[in-house]
Amino acid sequence: MTVEVGSVIPPWAMPDVSPERMKTMAAILRDPYPVHWDRDAVEAIGLGHRVINQGPLNLSYIVNMLMAWQGPGCVRRLRVSFGPPVLDHDAVTATGTVTAIDDVDGERRATCEVRLERDGEPVVTGTAVVRCGDGATPEVG
Template sequence: MSRTFQPGETFTHVRECDRYRPIYYAGASGDFNPIHIDPEVGKTAGLGGVILQGLCTLGWAVEAVAVFVGDPGRIRRVRVRFSKPVRPEDTITFEGKVTSVQDGVLTAEVSATNQRGEDVLKGAVVEASIG
């Protein structure tokens, strides 16, 4: 049985950035930029310490839509703008809203905030095949 999606539907997805997430992601992605794994380099760079790789945050945003549509293989296109770095110990809440359903394609806008209410990702647009 196929699910029907409607413009205006909303969804939420929560991910926690544990203190080891930047290291795990570095190993998986090959992104060993020291701002992601060395607190002193992060401080010297003006970031206040280690920050999570942006592509990990992007992956979580895409995951939010994939979970909503029920299949990561349906994701077709992604556009995103990062607002603020994610830090270890942050809890990120992704809020999504279906903006259109047309010709077998669902388009959703996704934003994300940390536990302090700060935007870490704004205006992400994710398209998924649904037909």
């Protein structure tokens, strides 16, 4: 697949955000915030009775999409803003579109708008710069 401005990155889906993974990630990160494993803590802050996914896990879904598209080690820069929380058992999809192609020190790079969406609404938005591994000449336009 030739990467060019306007190319749509194949989406990457997480059909069921697992509360068990959130609890495991909280332990790995040594994250003491109970909203990632204690439903009562979430309810106490007025967000219902579902635990909240960690930001790094939400970010990893976008990184998974980029690596599935251009391979391991392709991400050169990633800047995102976090929106509404992702909750246990949500279905989310990472999406993206190429907005620019550049040559940096002999390496083709694509600048991409990226998003993590739930029900078509963004929960994470940002910009990624990715090494393009397809070897094709970019069509900039």
